[in-house]
Amino acid sequence: MSSSYEAIYAVVRRIPAGRVSSYGQVALLAGYPGQARLVGYALHMLQGRIDVPWWRVLNRLGVISNAYEPELQRTLLEREGVLVNEQLQVDLKQFRWEV
DNA sequence: CATATGACCAAAC
DNA sequence: GGTTTGGCCATAT
Numbered sequence: 865m866s867s868s869y870e871a872i873y874a875v876v877r878r879i880p881a882g883r884v885s886s887y888g889q890v891a892l893l894a895g896y897p898g899q900a901r902l903v904g905y906a907l908h909m910l911q912g913r914i915d916v917p918w919w920r921v922l923n924r925l926g927v928i929s930n931a932y933e934p935e936l937q938r939t940l941l942e943r944e945g946v947l948v949n950e951q952l953q954v955d956l957k958q959f960r961w962e963v
Numbered sequence: 964c965a966t967a968t969g970a971c972c973a974a975a976c
Numbered sequence: 977g978g979t980t981t982g983g984c985c986a987t988a989t
Contacts (some may be wrong), residue, residue, distance in 0.1 A: 868985085868986090872973075886971090887970075887972080888971070888972055888973085889973050891970095891971085891972090892986095896984090896985090898971095898972070898984065899971090899972095899984050899985070899988090900971040900972050900973095901969070901971045901972080901983085902984070902985055902986075903970085903971075903989080904969070904970045904971055905969070905970080905971095905986055906970095906986090907970055908969075908986095909986090909987090912986095918970085921970080923970080923971065923972085924969090924972065924984075928969080928970085929970045930970050931969090931970060932970075946985060
């Protein structure tokens with residue numbers, strides 16, 4: 865297991881329920897500025913594990929980028945009170961996780 | 964081993 | 977200002 869993933873997962877676990885973050889923000893907080901891609905890959909590797917709240921991570925436009933289970937992600941977010949529109953987009957001004 | 968691709972983003976043009 | 981271009985790192989082939 866690549867060590868960098870643990871730092872990324874640790875940050876994702878810090879995202880409060882009902883809030884969302886972006887790949888870039890997670891990368892920055894994990895100590896990998898500008899390496900949003902690494903975050904995407906790390907979450908990709910989870911393949912649906914629920915010990916990390918991967919569904920709270922969206923791309924910088926607030927859109928669900930998940931290629932595997934986009935509908936599941938929407939369901940999980942809405943269960944926490946996060947509104948997701950028909951285009952799988954969230955209002956970042958309202959739900960973005962402020963550190 | 965070299966190339967390609969990906970749940971991305973900031974800067975450059 | 978929208979669009980293109982690099983760059984970053986881990987897997988896959």
